[in-house]
Amino acid sequence: MRILSINKTLQYDGLSIITIQESELVTLPKIEEYTYIIINGGDGTIRRVIKILHTLKHTATIILNPTGSFNVIAKLHRVPKLNRVLHALSQDKTPQTTQQSYYSLNDEVFLFSAGNMGDLQHIFLAETLRFGILKNGMTKYVLAVLFLLPVHLIMTPFMLLSKRKFFIFTPAGFIGKFGSFYGRVTETIEIDLDNGYNHIELDGDVVTIKESTLSIKPLGSIEILS
Numbered sequence: 001m002r003i004l005s006i007n008k009t010l011q012y013d014g015l016s017i018i019t020i021q022e023s024e025l026v027t028l029p030k031i032e033e034y035t036y037i038i039i040n041g042g043d044g045t046i047r048r049v050i051k052i053l054h055t056l057k058h059t060a061t062i063i064l065n066p067t068g069s070f071n072v073i074a075k076l077h078r079v080p081k082l083n084r085v086l087h088a089l090s091q092d093k094t095p096q097t098t099q100q101s102y103y104s105l106n107d108e109v110f111l112f113s114a115g116n117m118g119d120l121q122h123i124f125l126a127e128t129l130r131f132g133i134l135k136n137g138m139t140k141y142v143l144a145v146l147f148l149l150p151v152h153l154i155m156t157p158f159m160l161l162s163k164r165k166f167f168i169f170t171p172a173g174f175i176g177k178f179g180s181f182y183g184r185v186t187e188t189i190e191i192d193l194d195n196g197y198n199h200i201e202l203d204g205d206v207v208t209i210k211e212s213t214l215s216i217k218p219l220g221s222i223e224i225l226s
Helices: 024-028 044-058 072-076 082-090 118-128 138-162
Strands: 002-006 016-019 034-041 061-066 097-105 109-110 113-115 167-169 189-192 198-202 206-208 215-226
Touching: 016 024, 016 082, 024 113, 034 044, 044 061, 044 072, 044 109, 044 206, 044 215, 061 082, 109 198, 113 118, 118 138, 118 167, 118 198, 118 206
Parallel strands: 002 016, 002 034, 034 061, 061 215
Antiparallel strands: 097 109, 097 215, 113 167, 113 198, 189 215, 198 206
């Protein structure tokens, strides 16, 4: 059993753990030899790693070591502490896993969140505030919500009625669909943005999509150690 750790050097007695940076994953030789991949980081890091793994057609079990600001995926699956996981693996125990679906948006990938509504504005402003004492922690996100609250209260009803605005948040799957809000992606969603070079929020990342038409659909699933 070989374990790959991304973005953080880890050691544990009885385990073979190789460390690389996220940028090295796409060129890593013999990736099929790794049974488990530890992702150290937040939801954006998970998204980018899953995109690469999908391209490489590798289906290792994912171990999450959440160090981001929100860590939605880790909270959804109530992932255990990393030391507890590594101890179980060192004892040759087979931990429990759960499935997490992921989706494509043109050439990009996301796991739970995508949109060009208030989520995009919130991420933009929060990242602008990422300096000094606000660099780490949740404070910048709370401030972004407070600063944008008047805009959200006024604009959200209009955005929900717009065919060129959308927000997908799959943890709210019980809602289904409400205007341009989607709690589920069970079939292809086509959205015409009417212009190219659009900024889209994906799992807390802001990406630029050059096409004017978005095609969003289920793409696959991963096994997350829980």
